[in-house]
Amino acid sequence: MDELERIDAYWRAANYLSAGQIYLLDNPLLTEPLRPEHVKPRLLGHWGTTPGLNFCFAHLNRIIRERDQDMIYIAGPGHGGPATVAHSWLEGSYSQVYPHVSQDAAGMRRLFRQFSFPGGIPSHAAPETPGSIHEGGELGYSLAHAYGAAFDNPGLVVACIIGDGEAETGPLATSWHANKFVDPRRDGAVLPILHLNGYKIANPTVLARIPEAELIKLMEGYGYRPHVVAGHDPATVHHLMAETLDTVFTQIDEVKSGSSDHWPMIILRTPKGWTGPATVGGLPVEGTWRSHQVPLAHVHDDPEALAELERWMRSYRPEELFDDTGRPVPDVRATVPAGRRRMSDSPHANGGELLKPLVLPDYRDYAAKVEAPATTTTEPTRVLGALLRDVIAENPDTFRLLGPDEVASNRLGAVFEVTSRAWNAERLPTDENLAPGGRVMEVLSEHLCQGWLEGYLLTGRHGLFTSYEAFIHIVDSMFNQHAKWLESARKIPWRRPVASLNYLLSSHVWRQDHNGFSHQDPGFLDVVVNKKATVTRVYLPPDTNTLLSTADHCLRSRDYVNVIVAGKQPVLDLMTMDQAQAHCARGLGILPWASTDEGAEPDVVLACAGDIPTLETLAAADLLRRHLPDLRVRVVNIVDLMRLQPPSEHPHGMPDVAYDALFTTDKPVIFNFHGYPWLIHRLTYRRNGHDNLHVRGYKEEGTTTTPFDMAMLNDIDRFHLVMDVIDRVPGLGERCAHLRQHMADERMRARAHTREHGEDLPEISDWTWRH
Secondary structure (H helix, E strand, C coil): CCHHHHHHHHHHHHHHHHHHHHHECCCCCCCCCCCHHHECCCCCCCCCCHHHHHHHHHHHHHHHHHHCCEEEEEECCCCCHHHHHHHHHHHCHHHHHCCCCCCCHHHHHHHHHHECCCCCECCCCCCCCCCCCCCCCCCCCHHHHHHHHHCCCCCEEEEEEEECCHHHCHHHHHHHHHHHHCCCCCCCEEEEEEEECCECCCCECHHHHCCHHHHHHHHHHCCEEEEEEECCCHHHHHHHHHHHHHHHHHHHHHHHHCCCCCEEEEEEECCCCCCCCCEECCEECCCCHHHCCCCCCCCCCCHHHHHHHHHHHHCCCHHHHECCCCCECHHHHCCCCCHHHCHHHCHHHCHHHCCCCCCCCCHHHHCCCCCCCCCCEECHHHHHHHHHHHHHHHCCCCEEEEECCCCCCCCCHHHHHCCCEECCCCCCCCCCCEECCCCEEECCCHHHHHHHHHHHHHCCCEEEEEEEHHHHHHHHHHHHHHHHHHHHHCCCCCCCCCECEEEEEECCHHHCCCCCHHHCCCCHHHHHHCCCCCCEEEECCCCHHHHHHHHHHHHHCECCEEEEECCCCCEECCCCHHHHHHHHHHCEEECHHHCCCCCCCCCEEEEEECHHHHHHHHHHHHHHHHHCCCCCEEEEEECEHHHHCCCCCCCCCCCHHHHHHHHCCCCCEEEEECCCHHHHHHHHCCCCCHHHEEEECCCCCCCCCCHHHHHHHCCCCHHHHHHHHHHHCCCHHHHCHHHHHHHHHHHHHHHHHHHHHCCCCHHHHCCCCCC
16 A cells, blocks of 8 residues: 555545544444444534545645654634544544543444533534644634744644635634744744635635635735645545645745745645535535535434445445454554654643743832832833843743734833844834844734734743733633633643733723723623633732732733733832732732721721722722711722632632621622622622622723723712712711712812813822822
């Protein structure tokens, strides 16, 4: 048997295993005639894209063996789960990590039974699949993941099979531009294989229907050298693919050596549902949308359909592919690369195996000096930029900072003292901080930044994604998928922990006065809190030193999604570094210098989370101290939002006894919150005294206005907080009617000043704590 015959045998074996996963409950080797009881009661899965994926795996394995090439695959077509699982079982890695799914007839039976079966495995590429770093449950992100995996992996080739339905998505269309960010000297290579089988679930695909010359020009316009492999006859397409891959990998070498500037890519045209039933019930199936899911759907009650299923599966000639024990025959096994060169066993696809801790400077060295709390100001993210500058310098190959053209805007510009923005396209004399190999990744696509970072983290590196708070919503769905990946991976013993996905959200809702309503939305926090408590963390450091402590903690963490919300504008310095460390370790705590209840029960608790809500809470406490000196006020600041939940709901949750001691069970709590108020109610609804909790926060009131007017629009301002205290502390309403009216008048005076002068009152914008 020659090489192409062995490749064809591997392909047939993978196709047989894929169809078996969709259909068979028993009789895995068809050693007896197929009967209805051998077929699963519910037929779930997707056939249409699977043969093309199997075809790519079979041919890529030859390249790995012949070149001793380090390679991983990303299966972009979301419904290609049968192929990825079949591939890893044929390579033997599936049985390594799941010994009960052995490489024999008994293991094949278990392989088939578990697919899309209760208590089994999903129908798409998932964390459970060895060799995968790409969740196939959602389309559009495969190519971004592939490039993220290739950054700082100079010996790695990432083969990315892109479905033509997936290619219609916006994130995928943007991802073609990622080749402008690859440094051939220090990065690996991505080989995009655009798999055009012509159809989505029920419709033709755009790229499959445009003239081939136009498609080639499109890919050339993106900067690639496209190669077309097309056909229906397997023998012909095998020859074309083998020849094309030899050419493509020579061209990859040329780009890596500097003799060419254009990376190759492949356009693979094969029929949807290739090698499956040609027709069913007189209607065409192979090469049409009808092959997308289960081509033969009524095999239990239609004898002809059952017979057609048996003919289809026997067409792969399983007796030639598996021996009597169910083990793949030597000619099939001979196509599989050795050891860790198997794509399904690559350590790059289980990035925790390669992960090294970051070399982190001592964050305390960057501390803001605080002689007295709330009397001086610093810019938190600007100070953090100095820390990140040194993180980059100390970790030149394992850390990247990503953002959609907002690193400088979010005041992290100190990083450009040691690195540049990654850029491998044209540069002009007027450009600044652009260079191949830069550690800062900026492109005006949140999707691409997120995808790059996910690919980078899942292959064993570290990073930070900084974004304007309102526009991180663009990746809500991508965040959801990554959080689900982490949650699933934590339950899989052979998956090693990876570095956390860290978000820094700045230019936030309360200081977007120049951009206005479109830029004012703190709702990403609500999205994050929807995910499992084992995965998500939300931090709202109120000043510079708490931000430094929080950032250090997040950069050291594993297997989480950490969201840090911090302002870039000057904010009051509230704590020394020692105090900030203790406060962040607790996650929340009393600010004793702002409180007047020491040694007694408070009359009211002023709680706050977020830098601007904390500022307004402190200013309100100052007003209460001056106007109601006998009122006992406790000021509580929350950094770690998850501390508000009970321990039964989140690992960071506070025990009830500690929560009750801090917030009381019967006193009014006025909570000034960075985000939407109902999130706090959602986190605390089980707590004692919840009926006494009154939350102020963003209530979808915004415009282009001054910072304090923005606070007043949403009733988080100091004057309104004092009014809330008067309204909610028993006995104050009648006694403090004059003060309440004065606070309302102060609000009107402040608004009138903004309308006349275009800025806030100096006593508001320059307010500090008077000790």
